Amino acid sequence: MSTARRPRVLVARAVFAEVLARLRGYFEVEANEADEVWPQPELIRRLQGCAGCFITGSERIDATLLDACPELRAACNMAVGYNNVDLAACTARGVLVSNTPDVLTETTADFGFALMMATARRIAEGERFLRAGRWTKWSYDMLAGSDVHGATLGILGMGRIGQAIARRGALGFRMPVIYHNRSRLDAALERQLGARYVGKDELLRGSDHLVLVLPYSAESHHAIGAAELALMKPSATLTNIARGGIVDDAALATALRERRIAAAGLDVFENEPQLHPALLELPNVVLLPHIGSATEATRRRMVGIAVDNLIAALTGGTPPTPVNPQVLPLRP
Numbered sequence: 001m002s003t004a005r006r007p008r009v010l011v012a013r014a015v016f017a018e019v020l021a022r023l024r025g026y027f028e029v030e031a032n033e034a035d036e037v038w039p040q041p042e043l044i045r046r047l048q049g050c051a052g053c054f055i056t057g058s059e060r061i062d063a064t065l066l067d068a069c070p071e072l073r074a075a076c077n078m079a080v081g082y083n084n085v086d087l088a089a090c091t092a093r094g095v096l097v098s099n100t101p102d103v104l105t106e107t108t109a110d111f112g113f114a115l116m117m118a119t120a121r122r123i124a125e126g127e128r129f130l131r132a133g134r135w136t137k138w139s140y141d142m143l144a145g146s147d148v149h150g151a152t153l154g155i156l157g158m159g160r161i162g163q164a165i166a167r168r169g170a171l172g173f174r175m176p177v178i179y180h181n182r183s184r185l186d187a188a189l190e191r192q193l194g195a196r197y198v199g200k201d202e203l204l205r206g207s208d209h210l211v212l213v214l215p216y217s218a219e220s221h222h223a224i225g226a227a228e229l230a231l232m233k234p235s236a237t238l239t240n241i242a243r244g245g246i247v248d249d250a251a252l253a254t255a256l257r258e259r260r261i262a263a264a265g266l267d268v269f270e271n272e273p274q275l276h277p278a279l280l281e282l283p284n285v286v287l288l289p290h291i292g293s294a295t296e297a298t299r300r301r302m303v304g305i306a307v308d309n310l311i312a313a314l315t316g317g318t319p320p321t322p323v324n325p326q327v328l329p330l331r332p
């Protein structure tokens with residue numbers, strides 16, 4: 001492709017160096033090697049004249065931005081979730097949105113299971129206790145948590161990652177698995193996963209360890225609030241690897257402080273990277289900085305798919321994982 005005619009793209013966050021080199025084979029690339037999280041006006045300024053962008057969950061693509069960047073034709077998100085993008089606004093303007101499904105399923109399920117186990121067995125709390133020099137003697141009930149094997153695993157949201165967590169629980173840890181989802185899985189898949197469909201209240205009441213794996217949307221906002229937490233067992237744990245905003249963090253902090261549930265493991269937060277201050281004061285919550293898919297191999301695969309989408313979208317190819325394929329082929 002000749003340099004003069006090459007489209008311009010913005011890579012809105014730092015990425016592996018070879019990825020920029022690959023993109024430079026097709027496009028004029030503006031990168032963000034300093035890895036700043038640009039406020040919206042700065043993102044809009046940087047997007048002027050760009051036909052496409054590589055974004056992460058930190059960048060918000062909304063109607064205001066789209067109207068201010070009329071040349072934009074593709075927004076390729078390095079995440080499976082795309083609640084940072086106003087999909088309807090993009091589709092209405094013929095802007096392709098893509099995400100990175102599948103490549104992170106098993107990695108994120110490993111992480112969700114690990115976080116649930118760390119929460120149940122008080123792993124982080126134990127390490128803080130030891131590092132603080134408080135381990136002076138062994139005692140019979142020191143840091144006693146709850147069993148994972150054989151306990152009832154509850155899953156809210158039974159997409160690819162939820163199913164991968166169900167498999168780990170049922171096949172690896174002999175856990176009875178119950179789940180709730182917008183749509184029920186077919187009977188053969190339920191049998192294969194060892195999972196039983198229940199209503200949401202039954203899920204809340206019956207789970208020993210409840211894991212949230214549903215997408216964020218207006219409907220799932222505060223799907224777990226004070227009323228839902230009140231239905232859970234006092235011995236139960238709650239793990240959120242989905243999105244901040246699905247849990248009402250203030251209500252959760254209150255439930256944890258009053259021991260209305262035993263413990264929580266959180267990888268995502270309302271207003272992240274800011275945390276609700278009450279969560280930081282509590283011993284019975286494991287707090288992690290949104291790292292569910294963070295293995296090097298998986299992050300490379302996620303970046304690779306986002307870039308495959310960007311290249312295909314702007315060169316007349318077939319993007320591998322479009323979210324709104326109805327906008328294809330893109331306007332010139």
Ligand code: DGY
Pocket residue numbers: 057078079080081082104292293
């Ligand atoms: C995802 O892929 O949605 C992860 O949460 C990373 O943002």
